[in-house]
Amino acid sequence: MEPQNEQHGFRLQNESHGIRRRFLHPYLQLSISIVLTAAAQIFLKIGVDIRLGTPGYGFLVSLWIWTGISAILLSLFSWLYALKSVPLIVAFNLAATNHILVAIGACAFLGEKITQQRWLGISLVALGAFFIARSSSRAEEKL
Amino acid sequence: MFCLILFSETCSVTGQIFFKHAMSGCVGSGKARRSLNLAAGVLAMTVGFFTWLTLLQRFNLSYLYPFEGLDNVILAFGACLFLRENMTRELWLGVILICFGTMLVSAT
Numbered sequence: 205m206e207p208q209n210e211q212h213g214f215r216l217q218n219e220s221h222g223i224r225r226r227f228l229h230p231y232l233q234l235s236i237s238i239v240l241t242a243a244a245q246i247f248l249k250i251g252v253d254i255r256l257g258t259p260g261y262g263f264l265v266s267l268w269i270w271t272g273i274s275a276i277l278l279s280l281f282s283w284l285y286a287l288k289s290v291p292l293i294v295a296f297n298l299a300a301t302n303h304i305l306v307a308i309g310a311c312a313f314l315g316e317k318i319t320q321q322r323w324l325g326i327s328l329v330a331l332g333a334f335f336i337a338r339s340s341s342r343a344e345e346k347l
Numbered sequence: 348m349f350c351l352i353l354f355s356e357t358c359s360v361t362g363q364i365f366f367k368h369a370m371s372g373c374v375g376s377g378k379a380r381r382s383l384n385l386a387a388g389v390l391a392m393t394v395g396f397f398t399w400l401t402l403l404q405r406f407n408l409s410y411l412y413p414f415e416g417l418d419n420v421i422l423a424f425g426a427c428l429f430l431r432e433n434m435t436r437e438l439w440l441g442v443i444l445i446c447f448g449t450m451l452v453s454a455t
Binding site: 303 | 367399404408409410413419426430435437438440442443445446447448449450452454455
């Protein structure tokens, strides 16, 4: 009876190990980081909008702000983790999609009206960030 | 207002560079140097963050966020200036695209 049990336990452990390994896949972590960065901006915006009435930095207490700050920190950790195995240039290239994500989020969750001209500008910025990735990744390595 | 946006971006880039130095930098340099770099990074990041929040209060997110693209421009341009990197055609193209894009956004 006992060895079977042991085997079962081993298999369970193995399965959970597989899930964990899949979760820790560098590209998944990179996507998580990019989505969290975009989400953080939206949380922060909601936070400051709620507290618009109070002057100064009264909005610091807002839960939304703290959610935003934790999202930033979490995204930083997954970014650093992903960078262990993903080349810097690829990471920077993918991070350029952030501009599009934030714009979509602002449109969907904050109800911001984005004109065609603004969409064009945002796309140009994202494209530019894509092109610049090589030199900024080289700069990062050198600094 | 643009000064404030630029200030916020510059702060975050400065913070990043300080962090980078603190994390990787010079093995020879002592612990004091490292924590000094770390503190400077945290300070720069915090100042940048609060400036950003103040800006967020006044503008739409879709208006403000494209300026974050200037981060990359500052970093890559700064590397060319101070680290004597070559200006590649890709870099110029990216810089022009980002500047043009932010101009379009700020005109709306």
